[in-house]
Amino acid sequence: MVEVPPCEFKLGEEDDAHAVRADAFKIGKFPVTNRLYHRFVRDADHSPPSHWVEGKVPLSLEDHPVVNVTWDDAVAYCDWMSSVSGTKYRLPTEVEWELTARGHEGTIYPWGDTFFAECCNCWEMAVGWTTPVNCFAEGISSFGALDLVGNVWEWCSTLYADYPYDPDDGREESGVDGWKVLRGGSWLDHEWGVRAARRLSGDPERGSHNTGFRVVSSI
Numbered sequence: 001m002v003e004v005p006p007c008e009f010k011l012g013e014e015d016d017a018h019a020v021r022a023d024a025f026k027i028g029k030f031p032v033t034n035r036l037y038h039r040f041v042r043d044a045d046h047s048p049p050s051h052w053v054e055g056k057v058p059l060s061l062e063d064h065p066v067v068n069v070t071w072d073d074a075v076a077y078c079d080w081m082s083s084v085s086g087t088k089y090r091l092p093t094e095v096e097w098e099l100t101a102r103g104h105e106g107t108i109y110p111w112g113d114t115f116f117a118e119c120c121n122c123w124e125m126a127v128g129w130t131t132p133v134n135c136f137a138e139g140i141s142s143f144g145a146l147d148l149v150g151n152v153w154e155w156c157s158t159l160y161a162d163y164p165y166d167p168d169d170g171r172e173e174s175g176v177d178g179w180k181v182l183r184g185g186s187w188l189d190h191e192w193g194v195r196a197a198r199r200l201s202g203d204p205e206r207g208s209h210n211t212g213f214r215v216v217s218s219i
Contacts, residue, residue, distance in 0.1 A: 003024070003025075004027060006021070011094075011165055030145075031212045032212060033062065034049075037049075040077050046076060050068045065151055067210060071202065074091055074155045089216065101141055101145075101148040108196060110139055110140065120139045122190065122191065131151060133147045136151075150185055152210055155180060155213040157180070181200070182211065
């Protein structure tokens with residue numbers, strides 16, 4: 001986990017940009033890996049991702065981000081982590097996720113304002129699948145988090161809704177139905193798709209081969 005201090009910053013880009021405030025929080029330095037998710041599957045008797053072989057992680061993918069997980073799977077993982085650790089874990093809001101990726105300066109990418117393909121697992125790198133979460137050290141954010149763009153889209157807690165962002169309009173209520181925010185782009189996305197402010201909506205009941213998540217805890 002890396003710590004992000006409280007601050008006010010601009011969420012979104014260009015005409016969508018608007019001021020929001022985030023309280024302090026800790027967020028996973030990496031997306032949740034297959035290795036970590038396997039402990040959850042085993043100990044909580046949870047259904048494994050569809051690409052695992054006989055319910056087991058392929059050895060070559062242990063340190064890759066887990067994929068083929070739904071939003072509901074990610075929430076279940078957070079609940080399990082909370083129960084076994086004694087610390088409350090949850091998915092990040094899209095505000096927390098974007099602040100982690102862009103920093104106080106509001107950079108376009110976690111590493112700055114200029115695109116460098118070698119900083120993330122994106123289409124331009126032509127890898128064709130996920131990579132271990134510590135492969136792209138040059139893509140580190142100002143708060144010390146890695147793999148924020150490229151590799152896998154990441155589930156957020158937030159209901160997908162139009163800007164401006166308002167935490168009190170129901171988009172952060174846990175029981176609300178609707179598609180959820182995904183952030184970060186993936187190995188399938190070009191330069192424009194891995195901009196740190198880019199957002200996508202996803203059906204919470206469906207996973208995909210380029211979607212994973214990371215966790216947050218409050219301070």
